[in-house]
Amino acid sequence: MGRIRRLVLDTLKPHEPSIIALADQLSELEGVSAVNISIYEMDRKVENAKITIEGEHISYPGVFELIEELGGAIHSIDEVVAGKMIIDDAVTLQD
Amino acid sequence: MSPLWGALQRIREYDNLANIGEIARRYFAMNAFDGVLTIIGVLMGNMTAGVDEPKIVVSTGLATCIAMGVSGLWGAYLTEAAERKRDLGELSRYTLTDLDDTRIGRASRAAVVTVALVDGLSPFLAALIALTPFFVVGIFSTIIWAYYASLGMALLILFGLGLFLGRISRENLILYGLKTVVAGVISILISFLLGE
Numbered sequence: 001m002g003r004i005r006r007l008v009l010d011t012l013k014p015h016e017p018s019i020i021a022l023a024d025q026l027s028e029l030e031g032v033s034a035v036n037i038s039i040y041e042m043d044r045k046v047e048n049a050k051i052t053i054e055g056e057h058i059s060y061p062g063v064f065e066l067i068e069e070l071g072g073a074i075h076s077i078d079e080v081v082a083g084k085m086i087i088d089d090a091v092t093l094q095d
Numbered sequence: 096m097s098p099l100w101g102a103l104q105r106i107r108e109y110d111n112l113a114n115i116g117e118i119a120r121r122y123f124a125m126n127a128f129d130g131v132l133t134i135i136g137v138l139m140g141n142m143t144a145g146v147d148e149p150k151i152v153v154s155t156g157l158a159t160c161i162a163m164g165v166s167g168l169w170g171a172y173l174t175e176a177a178e179r180k181r182d183l184g185e186l187s188r189y190t191l192t193d194l195d196d197t198r199i200g201r202a203s204r205a206a207v208v209t210v211a212l213v214d215g216l217s218p219f220l221a222a223l224i225a226l227t228p229f230f231v232v233g234i235f236s237t238i239i240w241a242y243y244a245s246l247g248m249a250l251l252i253l254f255g256l257g258l259f260l261g262r263i264s265r266e267n268l269i270l271y272g273l274k275t276v277v278a279g280v281i282s283i284l285i286s287f288l289l290g291e
Contacts, residue, residue, distance in 0.1 A: 017111070
């Protein structure tokens, strides 16, 4: 089975638990090495957060379950990197 | 991670999510204050009516304690549950997900139970402690000393509550203590004058 090494998620979450708690708990999941969360939009009750997770073997169901358990919703999966190493999308002439 | 540490972490997390500590603190101070003033009323009523049978004071006092406890428990449970349900529903509409079975939902339910318990137990225990001299009435030469001891105990609890509030507001503890004691003294004086 292939290994997911990077996930970029667009999520909507309540203000509490804070992104500090969310990052802390995501980073404790097995196979996760690092987590980056940034807020790009703030509403009265909720906020939109971009979550970037990197690791050796990320379990998407585990990530999904934890975000949902903490009251968040995944709007979209914006980037996935899987395999033996991390690669970024290749620059093409059209870019 | 030991189970105890895990439980403590969970309590801390629920407290952060549902703001349990602050609300419970407010209910505790408010209702313990109510409980003490009510028992002062019961004691003064019995004293000015000339009740010299400790059993009557204990039974009216205990009945009052129980009624206050049940009232606090019931009232706070229903009020808090309604408010929390509304908040959770509103948040669910924003996130477009059902939050009942999430940590937020569980923290919200834990908050309802905790606040209801604090709301029920604080007036019950505060009043019960003020009543303790009547449980050991044999050590007093006459029942009037049991009344004085009970009223003194009630004022002491009020002073303690004042210290607690002073600590929360980070202001002068003694001043806060005196402010709460004054409420008790006024209540005693008015009851005394009415009884006369």
